[in-house]
Amino acid sequence: MFVIKEIKAEQTYPLRLKVLKKNDKYQYKYQGDFDKSTKHLGIYNKDVLIGIVTIIPNEHPKLPKNAIQLRGMAVLPEYQKNGIGKLLIEEVEKRYSSKSIIWCNARDYAVGFYKSLKFTIFGEKFYIKNVCDHFVMYKRLNQL
Ligand SMILES: CC(C)(COP(=O)(O)OP(=O)(O)OC[C@H]1O[C@@H](n2cnc3c(N)ncnc32)[C@H](O)[C@@H]1OP(=O)(O)O)[C@@H](O)C(=O)NCCC(=O)NCCS
Secondary structure (H helix, E strand, C coil): CEEEEEECHHHHHHHHHHHHCCCCCCCCCCCCCCCCCCEEEEEEECCEEEEEEEEECCCCCCCCCCEEEEEEEEECHHHCCCCHHHHHHHHHHHHCCCCCEEEEEEEHHHHHHHHHCCCEEEEEEEECCCCCEEEEEEEECCCC
């Protein structure tokens, strides 16, 4: 059984490094990691942390207000494509149901994951230095 819990910023670092790092310049410590309003969720298989996501109440300048930004979404390679990432996003949507919008800078190769969870691409592809091409993707949360 998988359990989702709030974790500390430092607990996300090993997975960020293992799953998201592209090269030695990868900035695995994010601005806002220790802000009071930032939350980090971890999903556990028994006592093993197998997936993470960081939630920062950041507005996107061109998207509707009352937003949260997802960062550092990562699932251990041996657990990928088993619905773990989906469980994390569903938990975020449940916990942040009073927010209007959820958005992220999605790596180009993860776009299909977010699309499957009903996120939409916003704008053009852009490159983040030392990482890869990205798209802004978003989803409205409190749709009637
Ligand atoms: C992207 C990532 C977080 C997805 O987590 P996951 O646990 O593997 O995804 P899930 O198994 O919950 O997938 C949910 C759906 O998305 C699809 N999907 C998952 N990863 C995908 C990908 N890279 N491309 C296309 N579709 C994908 C799954 O097939 C599944 O579709 P279904 O519901 O039709 O069966 C994970 O694969 C990962 O950590 N990748 C490497 C790091 C990364 O890219 N992080 C995102 C940075 S923006």
